[in-house]
Amino acid sequence: MKANTNTHIIVIGNGMVGYKFCEKLLARKKNDQEFTLTVFGEEPRVAYDRVHLSEYFAGKTADDLTMASVDWYAENGIRLFLSDPVVDIDREEKLVRSHHGHVVHYDYLVMVTGSGAFVPSIPGVEKDGVFVYRTIEDLELIQAYAKKAKRGAVLGGGLLGLEAAKALLDLGLEEAHVVEFASRLMPRQIDDAGSKILQSQLESLGLNIHLAKSTQEIVGGDFIKGMQFADNSFLDVDMLVISAGIRPRDELAKIAGLDTHPRGGIVVDNGLRTSDPYIFAIGECALAHHMIYGLIAPGYEMADVVAGALTGTEKEFLPYDMSTKLKLIGTDVASFGDPFVEEPACKTIRYENKAKGIYKRINVSPDGKELLGGILVGDAEQYNMLLQTCKNKTILPPDSEDLILGSRGGEDAGAGVMSLPDDALICSCEAVTKGMLCHEIGENGHATIDALKKCCKAGTGCGGCIPMVKDIIQGVMKQNGQYVRNVVCEHFDHSRQELLDLVKMNGLRTYGEVLNEFGHGDGCEVCKPVVASLLASLWNENVLTKDRAPIQDSNDRYLANIQKGGTYSVVPRIPGGEITPDKLIVIGQVAKKYGLYTKITGGQRIDLFGAHVNDLPLIWEELIDAGFESGHAYGKALRTVKSCVGSTWCRFGVQDSVSFAIEVEERYKGIRAPHKFKSAVSGCIRECAEAQSKDFGIIATEKGWNLYVCGNGGSKPQHAQLIASDVDKETCIKLIDRFLMFYIKTADPLTRTATWLNKMEGGISYLKAVVVDDLLGLAAEFENEMQSLINNYKCEWKEVVDNPELRKHYNHFVNVPDKDPTVAFEELRTQKRAREWA
């Protein structure tokens, strides 16, 4: 490339690869080089992340998916024309003309026109209700149409087709079908056996799969009514999404007289030049090495090759690895290397577990030394390791089946990845090697995923390498002796989750046993309540018996909330906020008798303040006689299940929300967790109970109940997210059982469900997969554990009132019966308040 001249470059196409080309060119530009960069895009939006397009249905906005804002182009001096496709190229004069009439000169032209959806010529494809799945506009049309549709189908059982089918389920269609011409799903990635496992997983989630179906006609008038197949069968659907593959956008190249392939694609050489040396083609419009690379990583590599060529670093685009890993509706699917190679060219090892929905296949070279490729369905945890082993031609161990069956010797996590060579490519989208990562982590202190994303862009493309990057962070920190574990406190070298498992396995029931077995020192105000909480979460025995009273935190210690001045407040349970006049009168009488300030709480119950510790058992004796139970307002436990009045009185209500709220509150009362948790039930979509601000919220629909989880009020409000729609009560309860047990067993101490979710790898999709789809196979265990906690429930205040030993501790002094003489109140609106502290 000549120096000191201004080179005009025009980029036709503003998709992911088009954007990446601009970014790479700016990064590779040398000080003595000057470029004028002009970008034409056909879509009205600036380049966005098409790989994660289906997340648009899961709540991501177009802005979330944007690669870089319009400002980014301006700041870098790039002229950007959107909604303005190039319609002609004059190669003689080196000019392009756009749809809006802009004529711009170029020295070099980069065609990144991408691909469009391939629509087979089936009679009836023009009918209303037939869509393609390619752009945000397509998704908006699908979303709007799905509101009035009941049964939807996707034509095409490939990667994108299954994503589209998931989108139809997410949009709430009653039936979602996948129609595939081939005899298996994802025919480019997996084999028949893998397809069978994937099919049964998808079917168990409500998708209907039709294989080896040739669609003859799309039936209907103006609107689609169904699909007629060659085998005379018929599928009754009112919407169809076509995802039958991609068609390279080479029409402009044809107009310009560039070489194109009869089956589509702009023909390029190893330097990605077209038949005109001043014109490059990259991404899905380009045909390199006789194929179209329909994945993002090779597209980015192509962008880098051309950016290099234009800045003076010639390199070739080599045949690119087409390995992929993705999560389809909670099921991992991955293939790498050559997945289909057959004997005798290789030795194939297969592992299949139909009960768990797992299929693994690896192809090993005939001499057993090299991994050629493989397929993983249902569990792709080993994908990154296998891919690297395959790519780096690492010599295999003698028992190569260990590769998929896991090392059964209990090797440390992270050790595997640290044995890779430094030039092993970890992030293939951004071409980041293990050596680069180790340098950034070890030398520059970028030891978090966020920091690494910033400094070397690792993990910013498809995100598939993130688990491996995490392992490398741990590995490097461990090597440097910086390894920091998430331990409870100085007395326990375990996380809460580990401690819970240990305590459970060993059946320990007192703090002393736990400290002796798994801790050291004498404990403290941090680990004592943590152990108290997990003992309660495991066994649900009275928190004040055995040695457990002195390990309880301030409020649990006296089963009441300590308030300013050293008095306590008392909250009887009022399930669902429903209370009889007689019970209201009792609360009033008790409050009067013991001189308590009364206030209605935000959770639809009544709080009584200003009780001396000595009076607590007396107050509760009267409340229990009147039929009240503890409200656990003092515990890291279920607080209230708020309800609106629902269909019993409300003219809008569609279900009996109060009855369900009472049922839910009665079920989970007294269950202790890492933090408090709240719930609400609304009787219709108006959501008067504010269920979406709760740890779990239930909203009535015409057909059943919608379940939302991980909402939060408080200082960082967060809306709960939908995990199940239109389920019946029994299903809803089952899902809540699983959700709560999963939370109880895995959250860090004092972590509300919202924060727990925010920290969870895989986020709401993972949580949903565990709770709804039983990804971990633990659903039944969760339900049983919850049931045993529920069976163990006793009102702990009733136990205290009836037990003189426990009652004894409710005295301010151990040597005289007096109440604390320093307690003082001030008057406030005919009631009283605690004296302000100094």
Next chain:
Amino acid sequence: MEPTTNTKDRIVWHLACSVEDIPEDGGGCALIEGKQIAIFNFARRGEWYATDNECPHRQQMAIGRGMIGSQGEEPKVACPFHKKTFSLKNGQCLNDDDYKINTFPILIKENQVYIGL
């Protein structure tokens, strides 16, 4: 137990309670000569401690209801209000240098707990 603030000959021992009145590895509060004294039965270490019941942070009578434990080798108690922790040996606040509580000599004799004032 050695007195910390008074000289030996001026200590007057006051009967506070029985050993059973204070839970193992827990605490309680006794009223002695009009003063609220927190008493701790650190059974795990085989030690007893006595301090002010009042937390100097917000003048709350609550130290006796606090959780005890250790920081390194130092025995400590945490106030239930805002978790200020105090050394049971010398009363120094361990997470805020501005605060300190008084500690008192304590004596266990024939199953009875005595506090020296």
